[in-house]
Amino acid sequence: xxxxxxxxxxxxxxxxxxxxxxxxxxxxxxYGVLQLINFAHxxxxxxxxxxxxxVLTSITPAHPSALVSVLLVIVGLVVxxxxxxxxxxxxxxxxxxxxxxxxxxxxxxxISAIGASFFLYNLAGKLFGRDPLPMPHLYDNNVxxxxxxxxxxxxxxxxxxxxxxxxxxxxxxxxRTRLGAGIRALAQDAETASLMGVDTDRVISRTxxxxxxxxxxxxxxxxxxxxxxxxxxxxxxxxxxxxxxxGGVGSIRGAMLGGLLxxxxxxxxxPVFGEEWRYAAAFVVLVAVLMFRPTGILGVKLGRAA
Amino acid sequence: xxxxxxxxxxxxxxxxxxxxxxxxxxxxxxxxxxxxxxxIAYEGPxxxxxxxxxxxxxxxxxxxIQQANAKGDLPFTLQYVPGDDTGTADQAPAAAQKIIDDDxxxxxxxxxxSAPTKAVGQLYSQANLLxxxxxxxxxxxxxxxxxxxxxGIPNDNAQGGGMxxxxxxxxxxxxxxxxDDKTEYGVGLSGVAEADLKKDGVQVVRESVPQKTPDxxxxxxxxxxxxxxxxxxxxxxxxxxxxxxxxxxAGFTGPKIASDGTNDKxxxxxxxxxxxxxxxTCPCVDPTVDPDIKKFTEDYRAAFKVxxxxxxxESFDAANLVIEQLKALGTGATREALLAAVKKxxxxxxxKRYHFDxxxxxxxxxxxxxxxxxxxxxxxxxxxxxxxx
Numbered sequence: 001x002x003x004x005x006x007x008x009x010x011x012x013x014x015x016x017x018x019x020x021x022x023x024x025x026x027x028x029x030x031y032g033v034l035q036l037i038n039f040a041h042x043x044x045x046x047x048x049x050x051x052x053x054x055v056l057t058s059i060t061p062a063h064p065s066a067l068v069s070v071l072l073v074i075v076g077l078v079v080x081x082x083x084x085x086x087x088x089x090x091x092x093x094x095x096x097x098x099x100x101x102x103x104x105x106x107x108x109x110x111i112s113a114i115g116a117s118f119f120l121y122n123l124a125g126k127l128f129g130r131d132p133l134p135m136p137h138l139y140d141n142n143v144x145x146x147x148x149x150x151x152x153x154x155x156x157x158x159x160x161x162x163x164x165x166x167x168x169x170x171x172x173x174x175x176r177t178r179l180g181a182g183i184r185a186l187a188q189d190a191e192t193a194s195l196m197g198v199d200t201d202r203v204i205s206r207t208x209x210x211x212x213x214x215x216x217x218x219x220x221x222x223x224x225x226x227x228x229x230x231x232x233x234x235x236x237x238x239x240x241x242x243x244x245x246x247g248g249v250g251s252i253r254g255a256m257l258g259g260l261l262x263x264x265x266x267x268x269x270x271p272v273f274g275e276e277w278r279y280a281a282a283f284v285v286l287v288a289v290l291m292f293r294p295t296g297i298l299g300v301k302l303g304r305a306a
Numbered sequence: 307x308x309x310x311x312x313x314x315x316x317x318x319x320x321x322x323x324x325x326x327x328x329x330x331x332x333x334x335x336x337x338x339x340x341x342x343x344x345x346i347a348y349e350g351p352x353x354x355x356x357x358x359x360x361x362x363x364x365x366x367x368x369x370x371i372q373q374a375n376a377k378g379d380l381p382f383t384l385q386y387v388p389g390d391d392t393g394t395a396d397q398a399p400a401a402a403q404k405i406i407d408d409d410x411x412x413x414x415x416x417x418x419x420s421a422p423t424k425a426v427g428q429l430y431s432q433a434n435l436l437x438x439x440x441x442x443x444x445x446x447x448x449x450x451x452x453x454x455x456x457x458g459i460p461n462d463n464a465q466g467g468g469m470x471x472x473x474x475x476x477x478x479x480x481x482x483x484x485x486d487d488k489t490e491y492g493v494g495l496s497g498v499a500e501a502d503l504k505k506d507g508v509q510v511v512r513e514s515v516p517q518k519t520p521d522x523x524x525x526x527x528x529x530x531x532x533x534x535x536x537x538x539x540x541x542x543x544x545x546x547x548x549x550x551x552x553x554x555x556a557g558f559t560g561p562k563i564a565s566d567g568t569n570d571k572x573x574x575x576x577x578x579x580x581x582x583x584x585x586x587t588c589p590c591v592d593p594t595v596d597p598d599i600k601k602f603t604e605d606y607r608a609a610f611k612v613x614x615x616x617x618x619x620e621s622f623d624a625a626n627l628v629i630e631q632l633k634a635l636g637t638g639a640t641r642e643a644l645l646a647a648v649k650k651x652x653x654x655x656x657x658k659r660y661h662f663d664x665x666x667x668x669x670x671x672x673x674x675x676x677x678x679x680x681x682x683x684x685x686x687x688x689x690x691x692x693x694x695x
Contacts, residue, residue, distance in 0.1 A: 005527075008530075012523035016521050125353070130354055130355065130357045131544070132576055134575060134577075134578060151555070222520070226521070227547060227576055231355065232520070234518075235518060239520075268524075269524075270528055275515045275516075275519070275525050276488070276516070278519070
């Protein structure tokens with residue numbers, strides 16, 4: 001790999017890493033407020049992809065003009081966010097809240113999460129078919145700029161742009177708003193927070209909603225980048241979960257950093273070791289970091305400011 | 307209280323009835339018209355990522371059975387049994403066992419894919435139940451000592467060799483980037499292609515990309531950076547399509563060949579523009595080219611409301627080959643007798659002449675080339691003829 005080729009792998013690595021980061025935030029947020037890994041988050045991501053696919057397929061003309069393309073992308077973003085948000089919101093109501101009311105042990109939450117994940121996964125396979133589906137052709141995915149010789153496509157820019165906007169918005173929300181204060185308070189000490197007048201149920205369900213919105217959008221972007229299928233949640237879901245742990249689960253900025261790092265490792269692994277080692281390399285990095293820093297890179301709790 | 311009592315009495319009753327229904331299934335049951343029933347099974351992916359490939363074959367088998375029953379000259383009634391192995395080795399044993407355990411099943415068309423075949427060949431052999439595949443093409447399958455496995459298509463030596471000869475002679479490629487999908491099928495096929503390319507003095511860069519990789523950008527970039535002037539993909543359309551997209555984005559412009567696992571219109575649907583110009587090999591002929599197959603295509607459309615796909619006609623042929631032998635054996639046919647008869651058979655099907663060597667291998671070598679043009683998969687001809695022409 002020459003220096004020129006370095007950029008060829010950096011660009012897709014950053015784009016992929018941004019996507020992982022957005023999904024990882026969903027895991028980290030829920031962990032922050034509930035100390036629970038929402039294993040159904042990968043299905044929130046998958047359903048976001050399907051939601052946008054179905055709506056876009058029915059409205060996309062054969063040859064959209066530039067303006068129409070922009071509108072369609074916006075529609076895709078909004079629809080996938082809504083579907084992802086609604087899924088996560090519903091998930092919390094059905095799979096977690098009843099357990100929380102009864103004070104069920106943490107292990108039961110985990111089983112419930114896995115059950116919900118399997119249910120949604122198979123439901124999607126039944127509803128939408130088991131074959132992958134292509135996103136409709138929204139625009140020609142041209143190369144828009146050359147970064148030190150590396151080609152950067154519209155989809156890659158879109159991916160990176162959306163991820164950045166979402167991450168900045170979330171950072172502001174958590175650190176500057178009342179809801180954000182509630183999330184942080186809950187993360188630090190749920191009992192005290194509730195005694196201090198934080199509406200626990202409301203904060204938790206909104207946290208799910210925010211993670212779901214972002215996960216849904218990631219599903220749309222992923223579909224735009226490749227294709228949509230009922231199995232699409234699994235691999236990115238596991239990687240994003242690992243990213244959340246790598247960054248320090250519960251830490252939002254940690255999730256961003258972890259996602260980016262794993263995206264880069266996966267991309268650079270191909271020219272260095274070969275594609276077969278892709279996941280192995282990513283997980284070696286994960287284990288290596290955790291050996292020296294068991295809390296993850298930015299392993300502070302969500303409660304002590306993101 | 308009453309409800310509880312009712313439940314207590316009813317529950318064992320229901321269980322009992324269900325158990326009885328279960329028992330009668332294995333018995334020597336006659337069909338509605340009193341004729342003896344023989345079942346022909348199909349094992350292949352009916353759900354999962356490759357379900358579209360599996361459905362084409364299943365329909366071929368179903369159509370053969372329907373037509374044979376409709377003719378009315380059979381001394382028995384044929385029934386169809388599906389065996390869904392999702393195209394994976396881990397689901398295959400359960401699917402095969404279900405088929406084997408059904409005493410009325412006299413033959414299986416399948417397994418459709420190579421990895422499942424490797425996993426269950428021994429099961430079928432122990433049961434003396436014919437497993438006649440219309441698509442599993444990994445060369446190693448006939449070397450594993452299976453006694454009831456027969457292959458109804460040329461193996462991947464033909465396809466892999468065809469790709470190699472086309473690149474070496476026609477394209478005059480210096481360096482080929484070769485990607486397999488880590489499946490039994492993909493690795494076997496690309497192994498053949500690699501060996502044949504090297505024999506012709508062509509340099510090969512080989513990369514294995516497991517199925518369902520979420521992002522093919524890095525491999526596509528590597529293909530571009532490797533300086534290869536042509537590319538081969540050995541795998542299935544669900545992965546070939548995103549790879550094709552990424553190759554286009556990365557700016558790889560050389561010729562690209564994929565194998566029969568990709569040769570499906572789903573590939574074009576998924577990859578869109580990026581599939582344009584891709585070459586696709588197949589040991590299968592194009593059903594629309596041969597006039598003999600026209601009637602088959604019409605019947606197929608009438609029955610399933612879709613066009614026949616990859617291996618539909620081959621599966622139809624395989625089922626008919628079995629039915630013909632079964633007819634000769636009559637109502638006294640056993641699994642053993644049918645297996646022996648099919649091994650010796652010489653049958654002229656729609657797609658080709660069927661006969662098998664002593665290992666169960668299909669002895670004739672042929673591979674055909676197709677190309678994606680204007681969003682359609684267009685038949686080009688025999689790959690060896692094209693390469694040397």
